[in-house]
Amino acid sequence: MSILNISLLSLVFALSCSSGDSDSTDVPTNLNVDISIIGSNDNNPNGDGSGTVQVSASANNAVRYAFRFKNGDQIGSEMGSIEHTFTQNGTNTYNITVWAYSRSGEFINQSYSVDVYKSDEAFATxxxxxxxxxxxxxxxxxxxxxxxxxxxxxxxxxxxxxxxxxxxxxxxxxxxxxxxxxxxxxxxxxxxxxxxxxxxxxxxxxxxxxxxxxxxxxxxxxxxxxxxxxxxxxxxxxxxxxxxxxxxxxxxxxxxxxxxxxxxxxxxxxxxxxxxxxxxxxxxxxxxxxxxxxxxxxxxxxxxxxxxxxxxxxxxxxxxxxxxxxxxxxxxxxxxxxxxxxxxxxxxxxxxxxxxxxxxxxxxxxxxx
CATH class of the missing domain: 2.60.120.200 (Jelly Rolls)
Structure with missing residues (x-):
């Protein structure tokens, strides 16, 4: 199973924070994201044909998270984890954006690029x-x-x-x-x-x-x-x-x-x-x-x-x-x-x-x- 893991310091994403008079110490820090492509291995690095990815996020000072897949709507998650299935057949490159929000609404975010394989066949590999x-x-x-x-x-x-x-x-x-x-x-x-x-x-x-x-x-x-x-x-x-x-x-x-x-x-x-x-x-x-x-x-x-x-x-x-x-x-x-x-x-x-x-x-x- 392929996993992308990136930790991001809040200083890098200071420009991504919401504007306002909130205390800067309330800004989330150390955004850590894992992206797992289901069925990925050395022979099938882009997955098993299900088109499914699992994404989990954690950050200091964060009380909720949000995710966007490709150009879709932002999807919220208090737990910081979500599963998503891409429906376009073949191997395609997708953007996944992840946000971490503090209690006051301050946030940091980052986008990732993944290659995912999708097949209509039930047994594709x-x-x-x-x-x-x-x-x-x-x-x-x-x-x-x-x-x-x-x-x-x-x-x-x-x-x-x-x-x-x-x-x-x-x-x-x-x-x-x-x-x-x-x-x-x-x-x-x-x-x-x-x-x-x-x-x-x-x-x-x-x-x-x-x-x-x-x-x-x-x-x-x-x-x-x-x-x-x-x-x-x-x-x-x-x-x-x-x-x-x-x-x-x-x-x-x-x-x-x-x-x-x-x-x-x-x-x-x-x-x-x-x-x-x-x-x-x-x-x-x-x-x-x-x-x-x-x-x-x-x-x-x-x-x-x-x-x-x-x-x-x-x-x-x-x-x-x-x-x-x-x-x-x-x-x-x-x-x-x-x-x-x-x-x-x-x-x-x-x-x-x-x-x-x-x-x-x-x-x-x-x-x-």
Whole structure:
């Protein structure tokens, strides 16, 4: 958050004082002003697109303050603090004038110039992305391969695969990430499975924002692709954030299934929510589905918009489901994103005997706030 802080001596602003016969000792001194641009950081020095600034002032001998933004009216404040939102889109330079008044009406003032960014888009700032422009292994600075099964050598939901970090199961080529499920015997930690695949977790956690994943889905029966999130405080074994936090279990951590597709219906996609009630710890879930044409031959954008009021999921511009975000749900803390293909299991179903391999292809991943 960008902050401008300037202290001003009354002698500098003697000419700004009101005229009259008041005692000069009643003139305010040492005007100190803080101007904070909301969402400002090294990457976004002019703010997060909200166009909002917070201004606070203090001065000796001052009993009230006033502020003017751009060419607007003077706005009074006894407390010396105010918040203002500029409405003009883009990055613009604005003047902010601050007055400090004494009890008798004497004053000092000063004007400041700030550059503020305003956007009509609710989620305007890109905070994480992978365009998959490299070749070979997924970027280790952005992705963690989760390979350790949490359930005595097996994954949840009766899934049939082992996840690996091998290039056979996940790699970047020709501008996209490929997650490949393969029929092959593979042993891990004493457990042998008939299939392999990959599960990639972002090494980035966030609270609120818009997620966009442009992807083609596998076409074969038995494949269960998913784009989803877990609370970063989940204690699941092998979870990247589990090593760092790991304070609660599932479903109290919260899960958001932005997109998943069953192994037996490749014409529809599902959005689903799983959570534990924070008051009762009761398991809760709900969701919806939508028809999507050509999921394996054409790219579609699978998206989520998440704020303190609601969580909405989309395919392209079609709303799939909206969940009200209330205080009893674990959707007010950091989550991280997961991409994977499971084989078989609850939503994968039966795997055909002639299955050999299939691919989940991701063009890009973008997270905005």
């Amino acid at each position: 890109l905070v994480f992305s992978d365009e998959f422009d490299n070749e070979g292994r997924p970027d280790d600075q952005k992705w963690h391969h989760q390979v350790i099964p949490p359930n005595n050598g097996s994954w949840h939901n009766d899934e049939l695969q082992h996840y690996t970090d091998r290039p056979e199961n996940s790699f970047v080529s020709d501008g996209s990430l490929k997650i490949k499920a393969i029929k092959e015997q593979y042993s891990y930690n004493g457990s042998t499975k008939e299939y392999t695949s990959a599960r990639l977790n972002t090494k980035f956690a966030f609270t609120y924002g818009r997620v966009e994943v442009r992807a083609k889905l596998p076409s074969n029966a038995g494949t269960w692709p998913a784009i989803w999130t877990l609370g970063a405080n989940v204690n699941e074994t092998g979870n990247y954030f589990g090593y760092q936090y790991g304070s609660v279990g599932w479903p109290l951590c919260g899960e958001i299934d932005i997109m998943e597709q069953t192994g037996w219906d490749k014409s529809n996609t599902i959005s689903h929510f799983h959570w534990g009630d924070l008051n009762t710890e009761e398991y809760m879930d709900t969701g919806g589905e939508t028809t999507v044409a050509n999921t394996s031959s054409e790219y579609h954008i699978y998206a989520m918009e998440w704020d303190s009021e609601s969580i909405k999921t989309y395919v392209d511009d079609t709303l799939v489901f909206e969940l009200p975000n209330t205080n009893n749900k674990p959707y007010n803390h950091e989550h991280y994103l997961i991409l994977n293909i499971a084989i078989g299991g609850n939503l994968g179903g039966d795997v055909p005997s002639d299955f050999t391999e299939d691919t989940f292809e991701i063009d890009y991943v973008r997270i905005y706030q």
